[in-house]
Amino acid sequence: MSAPETAPRPLPPALAGLRGGLRTIWTHRKARIGLIVLGLFVVLAVLAPWIAPYDPKDNSFGRSLAGSAQHWLGTTAAGEDVLSQLIHGARISLLVGFGAGGISTIISVVIGLCWGYVRGLPGEVINFVVNLFLVIPGLPLMIVVATYLSDGGISVIIAVIAITGWAWGARVLRSQTASLRGRDFVEAARFSGERAPRIIFREILPNMTSLIAGGFFGAATAAILAEAGLEYLGLGDSTIVSWGTMLYWAQNSNALLTGQWALLFAPGLCIALLATSLTLINFGIDGISNPRLREGSTGR
Amino acid sequence: SLQIRSRPDPTIGPDTMLVAGDKGTPTFTANFNPFHANKRTAASILYEPLIWINPLDGELVPWLAESWDQPDPQRIVLTLREGVSWHDGTPLTGEDVDYTFRMLQDFPANDVAGAWGRIDTLEVDGRTIAITLKSPDSPALPVIGQTVIVPRHLWEGVADPSTWRNEEPVGSGPFQLGTFTALQYTLDRFPGHWQASSIDIEHLVYPAASEELDLVTKGYDWAYAYMSDVENTWMAANDANRYWFPPGGIIGLHPNHDVAPFDDVDVRRGLALALDGRQVAEVAAEGYMDEASQSGLLLPNQEDLLDPSLPERGIIGQDTQAAIAAFEKAGFTYDGTTMRTPEGEPFTFAITTANGYTDWLRAVQEVQRELGAIGIAVDIDAPQPAAYEANLSSGDYQVAVGSSNGSDAFQGFSNLMSGEYYVPVGETSQNNRIRYRSAEADELITRYRASVDEAEQSEILHALQRLFHTDLPVIALYYGGLWGLYNQARFTGWPTAEDPYAPLQTYGSSPLLVLTRLRRAQKEAS
Amino acid sequence: MTGTETTTGPRDTPGGEAPLLSVRDLSVVYEPVGATPTRAVKDVSFDVGRGEFLGLVGESGSGKSTLGFAITALARPPARIEGGRILFGDVDIASMDHEQLRTQRQGGFAMVLQAGMNTLNPVRTIRQHFGDIFAAHRHVAPARREARAAELVRRVSLGPEVLDRYPFELSGGMRQRVTIALALSLEPQLMVFDEPTTALDVLVQHAVMDTIRALQAEEGFTAILISHDLGVVLESAHRVLVMREGRIVEDAPSADILHRPQHEYTRMLLSHFADPRAEHVSLPGIEAPEPAADGPDGPDAPAADGPDGPDAPAADGPDAPAADAAAADAPAADGPGRRRPGAGLELRVEGVTKSFAPPRRRAAGVLAVDDVSFTLAPGGATALVGQSGSGKSTLAKMITGVEKPTAGTIHLGSTSIGPLRGRALRELRRTVQMVFQDPYSALNPLSTVEYTLTRALANLTDLRGPALRRRMLELLETVGLTPVEQYAAKLPHQLSGGQRQRVVIARALAADPQVIIADEPVSMLDVSLRAGVLALLRDLRERTGMSLLYITHDLLSARLITDDILVLHEGRVVEQGPTAQVMRHPRDEYTIRLLEAIPDPARVHGA
Amino acid sequence: MRYFLQRGGWFALTLWAAITLNFLLPRMMPGSPADAAIAKLSQNGPVTEETRRAVEAQLGVPDGSLIQQYVDYLRQILSLDFGVSYAFYPEPVSGLVAQALPYTLVLVGLVTIASFVIGTLLGVLAAWRRGTWMDALPTVGGSFLTTFPYFWTSLLLLFFLGYVAHLFPTFGAFSATTQPGLDWGTVVDAVYHAALPATTMLITSLGGWVLGMRNAMITTLGEDHVTFAEANGIPGRTVALKYAARNAILPNLTGFGMALGGVVGGSILVEQVFGYPGIGFLLFNAVTGQDYPLMQAIFLMITVSVLVANLLVDILYGILDPRTRR
Numbered sequence A: 001m002s003a004p005e006t007a008p009r010p011l012p013p014a015l016a017g018l019r020g021g022l023r024t025i026w027t028h029r030k031a032r033i034g035l036i037v038l039g040l041f042v043v044l045a046v047l048a049p050w051i052a053p054y055d056p057k058d059n060s061f062g063r064s065l066a067g068s069a070q071h072w073l074g075t076t077a078a079g080e081d082v083l084s085q086l087i088h089g090a091r092i093s094l095l096v097g098f099g100a101g102g103i104s105t106i107i108s109v110v111i112g113l114c115w116g117y118v119r120g121l122p123g124e125v126i127n128f129v130v131n132l133f134l135v136i137p138g139l140p141l142m143i144v145v146a147t148y149l150s151d152g153g154i155s156v157i158i159a160v161i162a163i164t165g166w167a168w169g170a171r172v173l174r175s176q177t178a179s180l181r182g183r184d185f186v187e188a189a190r191f192s193g194e195r196a197p198r199i200i201f202r203e204i205l206p207n208m209t210s211l212i213a214g215g216f217f218g219a220a221t222a223a224i225l226a227e228a229g230l231e232y233l234g235l236g237d238s239t240i241v242s243w244g245t246m247l248y249w250a251q252n253s254n255a256l257l258t259g260q261w262a263l264l265f266a267p268g269l270c271i272a273l274l275a276t277s278l279t280l281i282n283f284g285i286d287g288i289s290n291p292r293l294r295e296g297s298t299g300r
Numbered sequence B: 001s002l003q004i005r006s007r008p009d010p011t012i013g014p015d016t017m018l019v020a021g022d023k024g025t026p027t028f029t030a031n032f033n034p035f036h037a038n039k040r041t042a043a044s045i046l047y048e049p050l051i052w053i054n055p056l057d058g059e060l061v062p063w064l065a066e067s068w069d070q071p072d073p074q075r076i077v078l079t080l081r082e083g084v085s086w087h088d089g090t091p092l093t094g095e096d097v098d099y100t101f102r103m104l105q106d107f108p109a110n111d112v113a114g115a116w117g118r119i120d121t122l123e124v125d126g127r128t129i130a131i132t133l134k135s136p137d138s139p140a141l142p143v144i145g146q147t148v149i150v151p152r153h154l155w156e157g158v159a160d161p162s163t164w165r166n167e168e169p170v171g172s173g174p175f176q177l178g179t180f181t182a183l184q185y186t187l188d189r190f191p192g193h194w195q196a197s198s199i200d201i202e203h204l205v206y207p208a209a210s211e212e213l214d215l216v217t218k219g220y221d222w223a224y225a226y227m228s229d230v231e232n233t234w235m236a237a238n239d240a241n242r243y244w245f246p247p248g249g250i251i252g253l254h255p256n257h258d259v260a261p262f263d264d265v266d267v268r269r270g271l272a273l274a275l276d277g278r279q280v281a282e283v284a285a286e287g288y289m290d291e292a293s294q295s296g297l298l299l300p301n302q303e304d305l306l307d308p309s310l311p312e313r314g315i316i317g318q319d320t321q322a323a324i325a326a327f328e329k330a331g332f333t334y335d336g337t338t339m340r341t342p343e344g345e346p347f348t349f350a351i352t353t354a355n356g357y358t359d360w361l362r363a364v365q366e367v368q369r370e371l372g373a374i375g376i377a378v379d380i381d382a383p384q385p386a387a388y389e390a391n392l393s394s395g396d397y398q399v400a401v402g403s404s405n406g407s408d409a410f411q412g413f414s415n416l417m418s419g420e421y422y423v424p425v426g427e428t429s430q431n432n433r434i435r436y437r438s439a440e441a442d443e444l445i446t447r448y449r450a451s452v453d454e455a456e457q458s459e460i461l462h463a464l465q466r467l468f469h470t471d472l473p474v475i476a477l478y479y480g481g482l483w484g485l486y487n488q489a490r491f492t493g494w495p496t497a498e499d500p501y502a503p504l505q506t507y508g509s510s511p512l513l514v515l516t517r518l519r520r521a522q523k524e525a526s
Numbered sequence C: 001m002t003g004t005e006t007t008t009g010p011r012d013t014p015g016g017e018a019p020l021l022s023v024r025d026l027s028v029v030y031e032p033v034g035a036t037p038t039r040a041v042k043d044v045s046f047d048v049g050r051g052e053f054l055g056l057v058g059e060s061g062s063g064k065s066t067l068g069f070a071i072t073a074l075a076r077p078p079a080r081i082e083g084g085r086i087l088f089g090d091v092d093i094a095s096m097d098h099e100q101l102r103t104q105r106q107g108g109f110a111m112v113l114q115a116g117m118n119t120l121n122p123v124r125t126i127r128q129h130f131g132d133i134f135a136a137h138r139h140v141a142p143a144r145r146e147a148r149a150a151e152l153v154r155r156v157s158l159g160p161e162v163l164d165r166y167p168f169e170l171s172g173g174m175r176q177r178v179t180i181a182l183a184l185s186l187e188p189q190l191m192v193f194d195e196p197t198t199a200l201d202v203l204v205q206h207a208v209m210d211t212i213r214a215l216q217a218e219e220g221f222t223a224i225l226i227s228h229d230l231g232v233v234l235e236s237a238h239r240v241l242v243m244r245e246g247r248i249v250e251d252a253p254s255a256d257i258l259h260r261p262q263h264e265y266t267r268m269l270l271s272h273f274a275d276p277r278a279e280h281v282s283l284p285g286i287e288a289p290e291p292a293a294d295g296p297d298g299p300d301a302p303a304a305d306g307p308d309g310p311d312a313p314a315a316d317g318p319d320a321p322a323a324d325a326a327a328a329d330a331p332a333a334d335g336p337g338r339r340r341p342g343a344g345l346e347l348r349v350e351g352v353t354k355s356f357a358p359p360r361r362r363a364a365g366v367l368a369v370d371d372v373s374f375t376l377a378p379g380g381a382t383a384l385v386g387q388s389g390s391g392k393s394t395l396a397k398m399i400t401g402v403e404k405p406t407a408g409t410i411h412l413g414s415t416s417i418g419p420l421r422g423r424a425l426r427e428l429r430r431t432v433q434m435v436f437q438d439p440y441s442a443l444n445p446l447s448t449v450e451y452t453l454t455r456a457l458a459n460l461t462d463l464r465g466p467a468l469r470r471r472m473l474e475l476l477e478t479v480g481l482t483p484v485e486q487y488a489a490k491l492p493h494q495l496s497g498g499q500r501q502r503v504v505i506a507r508a509l510a511a512d513p514q515v516i517i518a519d520e521p522v523s524m525l526d527v528s529l530r531a532g533v534l535a536l537l538r539d540l541r542e543r544t545g546m547s548l549l550y551i552t553h554d555l556l557s558a559r560l561i562t563d564d565i566l567v568l569h570e571g572r573v574v575e576q577g578p579t580a581q582v583m584r585h586p587r588d589e590y591t592i593r594l595l596e597a598i599p600d601p602a603r604v605h606g607a
Numbered sequence D: 001m002r003y004f005l006q007r008g009g010w011f012a013l014t015l016w017a018a019i020t021l022n023f024l025l026p027r028m029m030p031g032s033p034a035d036a037a038i039a040k041l042s043q044n045g046p047v048t049e050e051t052r053r054a055v056e057a058q059l060g061v062p063d064g065s066l067i068q069q070y071v072d073y074l075r076q077i078l079s080l081d082f083g084v085s086y087a088f089y090p091e092p093v094s095g096l097v098a099q100a101l102p103y104t105l106v107l108v109g110l111v112t113i114a115s116f117v118i119g120t121l122l123g124v125l126a127a128w129r130r131g132t133w134m135d136a137l138p139t140v141g142g143s144f145l146t147t148f149p150y151f152w153t154s155l156l157l158l159f160f161l162g163y164v165a166h167l168f169p170t171f172g173a174f175s176a177t178t179q180p181g182l183d184w185g186t187v188v189d190a191v192y193h194a195a196l197p198a199t200t201m202l203i204t205s206l207g208g209w210v211l212g213m214r215n216a217m218i219t220t221l222g223e224d225h226v227t228f229a230e231a232n233g234i235p236g237r238t239v240a241l242k243y244a245a246r247n248a249i250l251p252n253l254t255g256f257g258m259a260l261g262g263v264v265g266g267s268i269l270v271e272q273v274f275g276y277p278g279i280g281f282l283l284f285n286a287v288t289g290q291d292y293p294l295m296q297a298i299f300l301m302i303t304v305s306v307l308v309a310n311l312l313v314d315i316l317y318g319i320l321d322p323r324t325r326r
């Protein structure tokens, strides 16, 4: 237990935890694949303007062309290059995934932690609000809010997904908080004169990093799928280039009839791949929050 | 690549037509009340109007009324056809006409065309229907004439015809209701119809499943749908498949005339000159439609109404230099990258379109691109259709994409430009939502209403076209199409560009005429 | 068979009879994914004869449980048997396949797991537990199963009504007995008890051990008792194995261990064992104050005690200098504004009662504390003892303002603690501080020692900037964690249990409190670490003059560091007086039972 | 008694808040029901002021203050009268819902239950045979399928198995020519029509249950009572089912309750793609058609069923977990 005398001065604990967490994730085979795939998508998204052969909205090409050397995946019914759209689409999906996933995670962290920490009436009130959000049907609510805010572009989509998607995470974090709250170090912090917000966010929160990270990747996956669904239903902003809108236009211009297989296949596959990469990363994170889930066999 | 071919249902006989005329959402509700917005589309051929109006050019064709007369601009006299009978065998008489109009008066919810907004008195005497209008109003004839007549003996007992669903319809049309399920209904030939000899089709089948994929794969004989890449989809799926896409309205930019700077004609002209209508049509409608004439007419349908003095048949081509000049005339400045308003701000505005109207959306995107080229930044607002309607009605927009100027040329100008309909921003109106005011337009419209002389009417229409062309109440972009798809293997006599007797709409009263003209390609060997 | 067969030697088998269990060069390694492997058992060899009662002692983490799992063939990944053989009778258990292993659980070897209260399936009744075992082995005819189950629970002194209960409806002691009964139902030849009493209350612990001893005597099975408590093991076992860092360092009959310990580690363990009832009680590094009759002991008197020095185990290096330092520069280390000893505030508890709402509907409310009154003089040290659930912690919570009394008042000087809320309550933390029971959970695993201490200082004192850090380092020095700079930067997992508890104490000292409440501050620590922490507590009290309320169920430690004692039973004070006097001449029957429950190997093996 | 009052109180309060939200949400949407109807009409050409007036008169578009509407709405709910739909004017809302509900309940309900049962069993197997292919296949396969956008999976199945291969029907819950009844032929026909939507929903939802159960089960398998059961020689199957799975399923029940409650809402995207006449499609029409009464009725139904499903799960929880019994 005792540390060697020559131990190097440790990193700030949060950073050290992060580094340790990343290392644990990296050692997990599935999670490593997930990180690599996600990394590829991020590179694709960041470098989209340089990688993509054309401007995704350049509609000066022939309509509904089949794949060729100029247009690997053909063109859309409006004469845009499918490959370029696919590459640029990664930006929106990542933006929505990380944006909406991030915001809803923040909401669920703030609410979940306070909910788990406070007792009595305020707790009941939060309980009530969260239950309400859990009870109100998600996708319909999303549709209603999306129609209400229909002309704000992608930021509205992000907001809508975030607003409708935090409640479940809050519930999970609440129970974890409630159990951490009973730990002596929380009581001890109170004895050190700490105030509630600091106890919640400085003492309790860092101990749930992996749970929160897991929640974040879960929320990001859900957000990516939700964005695609909303765009597909035509309730998003059809002028942006995203995988969801690509599917919307594919359906709208009957890509199946015009033989634009790539237009139909590729965006869905990309969504699935991106979401899979996040899920794979979550396998690794599960291993951190619950060491029993780390790879291994039961020997049976 | 994999070619999708149609696979007609072999059980459908040569006397039966498969029509994609009614889309289930996803199933059908049995509502055959012809006055309802939610009626089954076939209700429009189960019941017949007094006058059939051609949606292509507004031509009036005698239908239940065999003739009419407008002795003066405030009077209409119609003569009811003889020998017409209801599906149940009861003869259709003036009493039914009288009942129908009284019913519309009592239940304004059913008065969809607003006939009683114009009728002062209505007398039916045998087959003569004499109408006095509230004011000199010669264009009231098509409005009143399109009223469908319902049987008094069946409707009289209905407590509230405006909420009645009329599930077992009895009309006078060429077809009567056969079977009805939530996913499909059929119509059967009505042998007692006054045109029975012209009805060669025995059965019509209306399935609820009428997505584009269904149209192509299920062997439909007649459909009305915008089909992307029609040559390689619809046409390629079956050798006998054909299409005909005549114009049916003008899709244009509707500036809000109560919002600066769109009240300035130079700005509107600048916008019109900056845009390449042909390119917009190309992008929005995959080249199937033409750029629209700024005459306000549907060309070529209404070629005979066109004012010959208009240059280029009223089409305003793209002329960037002229556009910039027009803007500069309005006090704008252009430095080669940014168009600035007289106040020195970069000129940006929002175009409102309805979410889900994909051709409009593509058109706006093209407009955005083209205006961007002369330094004007356009934002796109795409609220849901209901919100779009609400925004336009209340004037809560800067510029909107909209459709105007249908088959009735005068009605088109009047609805759009009449100061009579003007309401300020904040109040709602369905006509003149662009909030246009012009003394000249008002004067022309009043004159037209008071005229029953064709030559004078034509002359006024020319003046309206010139006004539309110079004052640009709406900036015409391209024609909205009437997306007719048909198969000529089993039925012939379809309307075409060469014989444009009716559009191929499967809704409204178009089918009345089309279905009575079509002939079976092969008769059964019986 | 009775406990007379003590002839079994360590390596050879007596009378040619084959040992029941023979372990040869056994090594077990833990290989968790993504972490460094731990060799928990290293080259262990020993034999167990039939009917023998073998004890296995060693501090936490020495590999006792690992060994227990290995010899009952329950080792599961990440544990892996790296080498060696385990012969049960004459079968190598490694050669048994899954099904053979399973079937031999009946009539073979059984194990009662550590933390026995959690080894029952919470959603099955006790009857179903028995039923599953009978169904699995079919060694009891279906018609007799009911009677057999009742018989088994009776053997562990429980009534047949427990059969219909769910585990959560039983107390910890009852659950532990049920697990023993379940293991018994297998009619095993060898039974391994892994710390069967550790989590239990003193009195219950005593009763359960009695049960185990009686059962072993009656049934004659071979038993291996794993425990970290040398007293318990010596009292029961014929022979004792002492384990340390995965190796067996001593293997001898109990009497020899008690009287002639060979290994230095065994001697260290023994030296931390004392009887609180004795006239003079001392542990390495700490000596109990003399009974009151010997005259009032000045606060400075015992400070002359040497450090844990020579007796302290060499293995626990980092702790050793602690006491050294504490003793060496006692007054110098004190911060500015130090109070005179005895100049603090008096804590007066008057007629305090606390009742809790019933945990379930229709159940009666819990009267956790019932009309308790006492006074803690400035600079005084009072012990609060009593079995689990007697209301000790509840009382502590009321004194610290965490809970509000239902009736009665608590005064600190002139301040009434009951009505304090919010800000005023935070102010109270400057005067009343708490040392927590479990140093492993009382420190945020993600905060450095420096952060933990600095926060307390920043909140509770007016120090800021460099002064803050200086004071923080001073505190570390006070609790003997030197070199201070090095310790300041450490995270809790880099510290031993004793060092952690010192940090916890340092934090409590941050505000220069006048009253410290220590709720079982050493019960989670290994014996080798206890004395150091206790010495520190006593020393601090004497140097700073703060008063100490020491909560424990361990009478020995109460004897060592307190002057007065309160014995709490079901929320009421049953006996009260000077510590030494109460221990030596208890009057209340409950106190007597408490004292009797303390294991006394001398009773078995002679003094 | 107090406990029940308290719980009942929270239930009622949640219900009330949800009902109120259901009232407010649609009204927050821009545009009125008439605007929606006109938007639909205007796709067939410009609509005149006269037509708008007729449409408004037909729909009886809500008037009166918001408070008045709210009071009427509450009264309607109490009398279980949900009024007349706007989008399907003049169909009564109750009729529309009654027509759509059975399809959704059967299709989505059965799929949800099947998915939970199959997924949980696979999760048990995966955890028990950890590290083998029986673990890898369901966990990796299941979670990969879960990441597919399910409308996309639907589209692919519909296109290839429906339109291209002509193996399955592409639209509706029964054949166009059958009049739905309760005979054997109809049932076969209905199953045939439900096959593709059911498959999509099943494969995209299975992974979640597999993973949830597997993780819970692995955690449970590490607990002492499982080791003790093994130490007592209890056979593997009994340990897996009665000692591990039995306990591990408890946390998943909450999710199952939510899912069951959500069944009533149908599956908007799947029903939309397959033209399935369930509540999901109806709801989509209601939302896009600004159909307040229909939206309110469906939202209310969903809310109540989620609440009730949760209540049922609570009860079930009590039966399965003696610790919560009171």
Ligand SMILES: Nc1ncnc2c1ncn2[C@@H]1O[C@H](COP(=O)(O)OP(=O)(O)OP(=O)(O)O)[C@@H](O)[C@H]1O
Pocket: C030, C031, C032, C038, C039, C040, C058, C059, C060, C061, C062, C063, C064, C065, C066, C067, C078, C079, C114, C228
């Ligand atoms: N699952 C595990 N994975 C990795 N290391 C483990 C595991 N279980 C135990 N160890 C390590 O093996 C060593 C021996 O542990 P073991 O549980 O046998 O100790 P013990 O003597 O029973 O201690 P205690 O008295 O605390 O029960 C310890 O260092 C411990 O950290």
Ligand SMILES: Nc1ncnc2c1ncn2[C@@H]1O[C@H](COP(=O)(O)OP(=O)(O)OP(=O)(O)O)[C@@H](O)[C@H]1O
Pocket: C356, C357, C359, C366, C367, C368, C386, C387, C388, C389, C390, C391, C392, C393, C394, C395, C553
């Ligand atoms: N918050 C609470 N709600 C209800 N009952 C409680 C609560 N806290 C304690 N109790 C009950 O009060 C009694 C006294 O508990 P307390 O924790 O004070 O005992 P203790 O002497 O500290 O025991 P231990 O030695 O196990 O720590 C117990 O019966 C306990 O169950």
Ligand SMILES: [Mg+2]
Pocket: C064, C065, C066, C114, C194, C195
């Ligand atoms: Mg152990």
Ligand SMILES: [Mg+2]
Pocket: C392, C393, C394, C519
């Ligand atoms: Mg306690």
